Amino acid sequence: MSSHYVTAGSVLVGLLMVAGRGVFWYRKHGRKSGAGKGGEGGKRKIAPLGPFLWTMTLGTLSALATGGLMGKTAEGVAKSSNRFGDQLLSTLAGANSPGVTRQGIQMLSQGGAVLLVVLLVACLIWWWCHGWRIKVEMVCGYIAGVTLGPTAGLAGIAGVIIAPIFNIGGNWIVIGHG
Structure with missing residues (x-):
C-alpha cells in the first residue's frame, strides 16, 4: 500500500494548476468562435487540453501505484506540494491544512500497473516530440x-x-479477466 498523503494545501496546488490551464485554454480555444474560420464556426477545440489531461491521468494513477519508481515519484511530488500548499494557505489565508486523502481508495492491480507503464511511455513520447509550452502543460497536469x-x-x-477502469482493462488484457 502506498503512503501517499495529501493535505488541503496540496489540493490548492493542484487546483491552481487546473485553473491556470483552464483559463489559458478557455481564452485561446474554449470560446465559441464565429463562422468563417475554416468552417469551424461555433465549435470549441478540446484537443489542446490533451497533453494536460493525459498527464493528469498519469499523475492520478501514479499516486495510486503501490510502489516502484512511479509511486515514489508521485509520493515525492505530493510531499513537496503539501509543504508548498500548506505554506501558501497559512501565509495568504491564515488557514491550517488538514489531511484530505480519501480512505479506502482502490490501488492499481497488476493489470492496471501494466496500463500505467504504457501510459507513461506514451506521455514520454509526447513530451519528447513537443516544445517547452507543451512540456510545461504536461508537468502541470502531472502535478x-x-x-x-x-x-x-x-x-x-x-x-x-x-x-x-485501468484495473479492469489491464487485468482483461494481461490476465484475461477483470
Missing part, C-alpha cells in the same frame, strides 16, 4: 493528477473512476 487524484472531495473523483 494536478498527483495532488487531486487521491483526495476525499469532488477533486478526487478521478481517482475513484480512473483506477477501476
Whole structure:
C-alpha cells in the first residue's frame, strides 16, 4: 500500500494548476468562435487540453501505484506540494491544512500497473516530440493528477473512476479477466 498523503494545501496546488490551464485554454480555444474560420464556426477545440489531461491521468494513477519508481515519484511530488500548499494557505489565508486523502481508495492491480507503464511511455513520447509550452502543460497536469487524484472531495473523483477502469482493462488484457 502506498503512503501517499495529501493535505488541503496540496489540493490548492493542484487546483491552481487546473485553473491556470483552464483559463489559458478557455481564452485561446474554449470560446465559441464565429463562422468563417475554416468552417469551424461555433465549435470549441478540446484537443489542446490533451497533453494536460493525459498527464493528469498519469499523475492520478501514479499516486495510486503501490510502489516502484512511479509511486515514489508521485509520493515525492505530493510531499513537496503539501509543504508548498500548506505554506501558501497559512501565509495568504491564515488557514491550517488538514489531511484530505480519501480512505479506502482502490490501488492499481497488476493489470492496471501494466496500463500505467504504457501510459507513461506514451506521455514520454509526447513530451519528447513537443516544445517547452507543451512540456510545461504536461508537468502541470502531472502535478494536478498527483495532488487531486487521491483526495476525499469532488477533486478526487478521478481517482475513484480512473483506477477501476485501468484495473479492469489491464487485468482483461494481461490476465484475461477483470
